[in-house]
Amino acid sequence: MKNSIIPILAFVFLTFGLVQCSDPWDEHIAEGLTDVNQSLLERLNKEENATLFMDLLKSSGLDNNLDGKIAYTVFVPRNETIQSLVTNLKADATALRRFVQNHIAVSTYRLNSSSDTVQLTMLSGKIVDLVNSRVGGVGFVNPNKGSSDGIYHLIDGPLMPQLNLWEYISQNTTYSQNLFVESLSTYNLLPTASPDDPGDSLLNNEFLQNLGDVRVEKDRFTYFVLENEIFDSEVNGFLPYVNYRNQADSSLQISRYHIVRDLLVAQAYSSTDLPAEVTSISGVTIPVNKADIVETIPLSNGFVHVLRAPNLPLQNKLLDLKIEGEQWSNISASVGNSTFVREKKDPLGQIFKDVMIQNHGVSLLSVNYRLPHLLSTSYDVYWRAVNDIQANVFQQRLSILGMAVLDEQGQSQFPELRSFPYTNVELRNYNEVYLGEFELAQLQQAWAQLTGAATTANGTNTLVLDYIRLVPKVKQN
Structure with missing residues (x-):
């Protein structure tokens, strides 16, 4: 009886499998x-x-x-x-x-x-x-x-093969903007930590590498192209903010990049679908005036809109830089057992993360943050540092340092660009605190350094940081 059931069950399951796998x-x-x-x-x-x-x-x-x-x-x-x-x-x-x-x-x-x-x-x-x-x-x-x-x-019509955005840029270099983007495949703007990619040389192009690989067909982009006179005017207007080592040619190229990078959007908008504002991949808010569009080119992965007028007020381009406290680059001493990344809720119910280093026993302990290239302008500086564990107020200091240079003994030294005074971290203050301003004469990379008190005493050399915010300022003529 048992043996006769097995073939029947096998047949049933086989039939079921054939139906399911149709x-x-x-x-x-x-x-x-x-x-x-x-x-x-x-x-x-x-x-x-x-x-x-x-x-x-x-x-x-x-x-x-x-x-x-x-x-x-x-x-x-x-x-x-x-x-x-x-x-x-x-x-x-x-x-x-x-x-x-x-x-x-x-x-x-x-x-x-x-x-x-x-x-x-x-x-x-x-x-x-x-x-x-x-x-x-x-x-x-x-x-x-x-x-x-x-x-x-x-x-009801042909599906004409359309260029993707990279093909459009490469084939329309009568526009100065496109000629510059295409040139980045062989010209490096700034020293980069990323080695050249011999397998895909175009990914050495900083437009493709940093903003978006606009060769990808499945992705969607909107790209604004400025007519040549408008592009050149915008570049010249931004030059004072990108003075790079007092080198006119390099500064000009970097200014071109800063104009172009703010004209690419990671979504496809036809001329009829364009909203009053869009946000570029670089985070800049782009106001859209459809009356300024002189041509729209549909692409296989988006749209190009050619503009006859500038579309970005200078203040839109000067984005705040926010440095999160828990995303440090290095700490001056080994204090892992005293270092805490906290997730907390502020009085408004907003969740945030910060870093607190407490009871570490190190005098002048510093937490260091490597910054991107900063513009050659003045910055207002703020921090938010929440002292909600201790019963006492403590002090800490923020400094802005330049990149390392070698002294006569071959040791790395970080030039001080601006050091703000020690500032009280008041009890349960969830507001931003204004620290002051600093000015950079040249575009450069820098460090932000948070330093504790010059004491080994617990409770008075605590460090805490939610974030630092650098706000670039419009130059006064």
């Missing part, structure tokens, strides 16, 4: 597509309004891809919409192949009325958006035509 394409058949006994090529060859596209498909040799081994979706522009393109495409084999590839997507995609965006990867390598009953912005004429190995849709 071909996903069979599920499409069950959803009501017609003529699924014919191949995709057979159906397309019989489509009266697809004859010109089929001629291009066969001329490109890509009809061999539709061999039934892989399910595809083909977007077929109706004859009238591509009639004017046929002659030129047939005269350029590369353009022809790219054009046809841009109408074929791997896998199967039905048209539906969803407003959700589906990113289709075409054989061209480009990403085309399917959203709001349109593909790549083109409407459908006769959608969801089934076959045994794919789907095709008749559409």
Whole structure:
């Protein structure tokens, strides 16, 4: 009895497994597509309004891809919409192949009325958006035509292969802005800790490396291009803030970078979709005046808007720099057992993290923070330091130091750019405390150094820091 049950159970589970593992394409058949006994090529060859596209498909040799081994979706522009393109495409084999590839997507995609965006990867390598009953912005004429190995849709126009943002920048260097971005592939603005990448030399380009790899098709960008006179004017206006070692050429290049870096947004906005303000990848708020847009170029991964007027007030570009207390670079002594990263809630219910170093027994203990390149301007300096554990007030000091230089003995010394006086850390004060200001004559990297009292006594040499905030100031003429 026991032995006879085993084959029956095996048969049942095998049958269940076959049902569960059915071909996903069979599920499409069950959803009501017609003529699924014919191949995709057979159906397309019989489509009266697809004859010109089929001629291009066969001329490109890509009809061999539709061999039934892989399910595809083909977007077929109706004859009238591509009639004017046929002659030129047939005269350029590369353009022809790219054009046809841009109408074929791997896998199967039905048209539906969803407003959700589906990113289709075409054989061209480009990403085309399917959203709001349109593909790549083109409407459908006769959608969801089934076959045994794919789907095709008749559409109301061609899906012209579009440049991605990097291709656009590289091919439109008549704009000074684009010429500068392209030049960063061979010109390094500043010494960098990142070694050159021999496998992908373009990632040595500081625009691609620091802001966004705009070659990536699946990502979405909006890029504002300033007409040449406007770009040059903006660069010259920012030059006083990027005086680099008193070198005019280097300072000019760095100023160009600071203008360009604030013109890239990590979201695609057409001219009609642009809000009144957008935020750049660098964190700058960009006010948008659509009347200043002289041209909009759709891309495979976003949009370019060419502007005839400056769009960034200087004060927008001067971003605050916030240094979090718990993100130190190094501490002057080994005090790990006395160092605490705390997560706390302030009186308004906001959660924050800070660092507290308490009962460490070290005189003049310092916590050091490496800063990015600071602009050549004046800064107002604030900290928030919450003394909520001890019963007594203690003091600490903040200093801004330059990068290390070697003294006569070969020892590293950090020049003091500004040292603020010792300041009380009052009990349960959750407000920012203004420390003062300092000025930099040159753009440079620096350190922020938080130093405790000159004593080994517990309770009086405590260090605590939520954050330091540096606020760059507009230069007065």
